Amino acid sequence: MGIQKDVGRAFKLVKDAMASRKAKTLLAGRLASREPLPRNHFTIAVYFADGPVNMYQMRQWYKPLLKLAETWPVLVLSRTGGGSLKLLKESPLPVAHVRSVRDLENVIHDQNIHIVFYVNQNPRNFQMMRYGRMWHVFINHGESDKMYMVTNQFKAYDYSLVAGQAALSRLNRVLWDYDFDKRAIPIGRPQADHFSGPLPYTPDSRQVVLYAPTWEGDRPAAAYGSIVTHGVALVTALLRTGTHRVIYRPHPRSGVVDHEYGAANKRIVAAIEAANAKDPAAQHIYDTGPNLGWQLSAADVAIVDISAMVYDRLAAGKPLMITRPVDPSALIDTSGYLSDCEWLDASATEGIAGALDALKNNTTAAARLDSWVQHYFGDTTPGAATARLHAAVAGLMTEWDRHAVLHAGDGLFDIPDPDSVDVPES
Structure with missing residues (x-):
């Protein structure tokens, strides 16, 4: 039985290695064949450090973010090869593959990111959160009463966009010394404004x-x-x-x-x-x-x-x-x-x-x-949650501008060229 398991594990390792090599080749081809991303264009980034298995966390945000991008250009920052390959294939938003920290530094240097959205609590989020001249905002991938919704990790972000009064009460009840009045912004469920699409069946009496x-x-x-x-x-x-x-x-x-x-x-x-x-x-x-x-x-x-x-x-x-x-x-x-x-x-x-x-x-x-x-x-009238999302982002952009003016000339808002500093590769 032990030998059988070892053989199974070895076969899986070989299969995974072959799949990984194929994915790297496909990803390299896709990246080489597309136009370079415009410089100094994107003001919002969505950070995604997961692979294809958690792509559902991104998918539910595609339509709300696409609408948001009409006002503030949005770029997805993808850290894994499998995740990037999937995103490049299906995402309606532009995608940057940032495997290493140096790749991440290059994109940040080339863009004008004011807000970074996070859809989950991946530990690699902290590699992005080291940058202090932008708002780090947790937008989550759903609303629920699961224990995930009251994790102390909420405190790591500058702000969190939450659904409504239930979320505010939940955070206030569980987290100590968390300024939810300022840092938790209720927006409803903007995804619900896009609950539509062609039906794969013919409606009848069933x-x-x-x-x-x-x-x-x-x-x-x-x-x-x-x-x-x-x-x-x-x-x-x-x-x-x-x-x-x-x-x-x-x-x-x-x-x-x-x-x-x-x-x-x-x-x-x-x-x-x-x-x-x-x-x-x-x-x-x-x-x-x-x-x-x-x-x-x-x-x-x-x-x-x-x-x-x-x-x-x-x-x-x-x-x-x-x-x-x-x-x-x-x-x-x-x-x-x-x-x-x-x-x-x-x-x-x-x-x-x-x-x-x-x-x-x-x-x-x-x-x-x-x-x-x-x-x-809160108000679930069609379009109401989308309006609250846009209002929240507008407020954060105004706050960013206020800090930029306040600190103008002190050098704090200068993003260094990664080629001029020692940047870790991973």
Whole structure:
């Protein structure tokens, strides 16, 4: 058994090395064939130090940032080869591959960056945060009541753009000596202004159910994933009714830690394929597309795990159910929406059709939902969150200008030429 594992590991190392070499060649070709980035042009940077597996964190910001770039040009700074290759292929925003610190220095020297956005808490963020003549702003990759949303790492950034009153209350409750009145700026959920897109099915009388589970988590406290405990049973039950259409959108990291979780995911995919083969008119969807939006607005009801998907759906203001974690170690913040949501226990998954009918006719639940939407996101009128995002950025730009004038002539705002100083390579 040990020899078998060693052979497997060796094979994986060789396979990964070959894939890495191929990716480097492709990336070099793409970079060589494109036009150089214009100098002294970009005023906002989005720093992304992750690879393709976490690309979902960037994708949800494409449309809001593209709109923002109409006023303030935006450049994505990508640190990994795999991430850069993916971004160069799909990002609507310009991308700079900055593998080394020297590469990063070169771009900073060539541009006029006032604001740097961060979509996650990658440790390599600190290689960018060493620069003090720009605002470092955490924009996150979602809104939720997970413990990630109250990490003390918020204090590392000059400012954070948060969703609304729920986020402000959460930070004030957990973080010590954090000036959330100044440093946390509520903007709503600008992504919700772009929850649209062509449907991959023909609408009919079927009730459309979005099932969007998260991954299994890397520790018991974050064991929110439901594919094993809820998913197989509930999807199987819905596929049998003939009156439902399932949109299955699992987290991209599903199965990376737990083999059983990955196997359950494959069973669901196979069941959807079999159901469509039996009844092509059902048009059930296994969704792995890069864009998230139409799924949230088109589904009649959503079933999601404790994750940012809860709050993305909440921003859409439409019915949803939350899977209750089976692992008793999973932390659940019951001070917010999760104290008043519609829970789905694992034992109730086979009767999911009846539960969905009951939710559809529950006017009290609908009224409570509206109240929570206001608490988490404020005004959700189309365009309101986008306007708040632009106002926040305008305020930071004005503040940057004030500091630039205040320190004019003292040399503090001079970004040195990396060729004239000793810059580390990594």
